[in-house]
Amino acid sequence: MPLIAQNSIWVKPNAVWHYDYWTIGWFGFMKIEHNGDTIIQGKNAMHFVLTDYAFTYNQQGQTVPYGVLPAGDFYTYSEGDTVFYRQDSSFQKLFDFSKSTGDSYLIGVTNPSPSDQCSPESWTMLTATGTDVYGYPSISVEAYLNANLKLTGTFNHRFGGDYFIPLLRPCDPSIIYEDYIFTFRCFQDDSLVINPNGVDCEYMLTHVGLNEVENHTLYIGPNPTKGNLVIQSDVQISRIELFTLAGVLVQTQEVHSSNCILDLSKFEPGLYVLHVFDEDGGYFTRRIVLD
Numbered sequence: 001m002p003l004i005a006q007n008s009i010w011v012k013p014n015a016v017w018h019y020d021y022w023t024i025g026w027f028g029f030m031k032i033e034h035n036g037d038t039i040i041q042g043k044n045a046m047h048f049v050l051t052d053y054a055f056t057y058n059q060q061g062q063t064v065p066y067g068v069l070p071a072g073d074f075y076t077y078s079e080g081d082t083v084f085y086r087q088d089s090s091f092q093k094l095f096d097f098s099k100s101t102g103d104s105y106l107i108g109v110t111n112p113s114p115s116d117q118c119s120p121e122s123w124t125m126l127t128a129t130g131t132d133v134y135g136y137p138s139i140s141v142e143a144y145l146n147a148n149l150k151l152t153g154t155f156n157h158r159f160g161g162d163y164f165i166p167l168l169r170p171c172d173p174s175i176i177y178e179d180y181i182f183t184f185r186c187f188q189d190d191s192l193v194i195n196p197n198g199v200d201c202e203y204m205l206t207h208v209g210l211n212e213v214e215n216h217t218l219y220i221g222p223n224p225t226k227g228n229l230v231i232q233s234d235v236q237i238s239r240i241e242l243f244t245l246a247g248v249l250v251q252t253q254e255v256h257s258s259n260c261i262l263d264l265s266k267f268e269p270g271l272y273v274l275h276v277f278d279e280d281g282g283y284f285t286r287r288i289v290l291d
Contacts (some may be wrong), residue, residue: 010078010098011046015189018201019163019182020284022275027203028065029185032074032165032177034154040075041088048074049167054204063284074165078250079156087149087166094164097139099126108149118171122149132156134194146171157192157268159187181243190221199280220266220274222288227265236279241287243273264290 016031035049050071055063062199075086081098084091087108096105104125106263112118124141132138136156143150151168153162163182185203186195195201219232231240236258250267253260256279272288 009081010076010083011159012189014161014193015046015187016201017160017187018185020185020204021163021180021182022273023180024273025288026054027285028066030071030163030182031202034189038075041091043077043084043091045075045077045086049075053202055204066223081231083157083167086282089277094151095139095155095157095160096165097137099129101126104144107151110168112148112171115174116148116170117146118148119144119146120148122147122151122166124151128154129133131230132161134158136159146216149191150175159189166245181249203280218276220276220286220288223286224291225264226291227263229262229264229288230267231260231262231274231276233257233276233278238277238279241275242267242278243275244250244270264288 012033013033015034019030021028021030021103029054031051032048033051033185035047037044037245039045043066052065052069052071054069056066057063057077076094077091078085083092085094092108093105093211094107095167099105102125106121107124108122109120110118111120123144124147125144126139127142128140130138132154134156134157138154138156140154140163141151143152148168149166150173151164151166153164154162155161163185167180169179184196186201188194217234219230221230223229225284231237237255237260239252239254240260240262241249242262242264243249252284253262267290269290272290274286274288276284
């Protein structure tokens with residue numbers, strides 16, 4: 001008889017999340033999939049497998065598959081109002097729904113190098129509690145600046161929501177690193193389906209694999225630019241987002257047209273990353289140089 005981890009909160013069997021992501025040089029989606037349950041340190045834990053479906057651009061600027069990359073294993077169990085996850089050789093709190101706004105809790109212990117300027121203990125603080133857009137009780141948390149393990153976002157007690165895998169990051173503000181920017185795409189398990197945009201959860205895999213997305217024509221220029229950036233496409237653009245290289249969203253603009261002009265004159269010169277979304281849920285990423 002198979003082992004089943006019964007939870008009063010958290011996900012049910014056969015849970016699968018899809019998160020779109022991008023970083024400098026490539027983009028794609030992360031799939032997190034329930035792969036059965038097991039006993040670890042006396043706890044009845046759910047086992048999840050992470051798979052990275054990565055894409056990049058060829059020399060013609062077309063979207064092409066980069067690879068399917070194993071991204072690790074993740075274990076959780078729930079107890080009362082808390083979801084725990086396995087960090088290295090011990091379980092730590094992932095979500096504590098008993099906490100109030102302003103409370104903090106430890107999410108992990110690491111051994112950072114002195115140059116990272118991180119504390120060995122990583123804490124996150126609740127910035128808000130309430131009900132999320134899906135109608136579930138939720139908490140919003142923000143990682144401490146000196147936390148080596150970062151957990152920031154809004155999470156509900158049914159399926160999480162924002163990307164919930166704690167990420168190792170340096171704490172020295174002078175270090176520029178190529179961070180991953182995750183966006184929730186969809187979730188499902190044995191009793192729940194959440195797909196906010198109604199778009200294929202594996203759009204990039206099914207459409208790019210069929211050579212549909214990369215055949216779109218997209219013009220972004222001039223690049224480098226001193227201010228105005230013209231964006232033209234042969235498909236409808238739903239919105240555009242502009243990020244710094246540190247992953248900070250500095251501008252978002254609804255478009256719903258095949259062309260638009262983005263004014264960048266208010267920003268400091270440097271490198272930026274532009275994310276262009278089409279109406280079908282696909283997206284394009286370009287590095288922009290602002291003179």
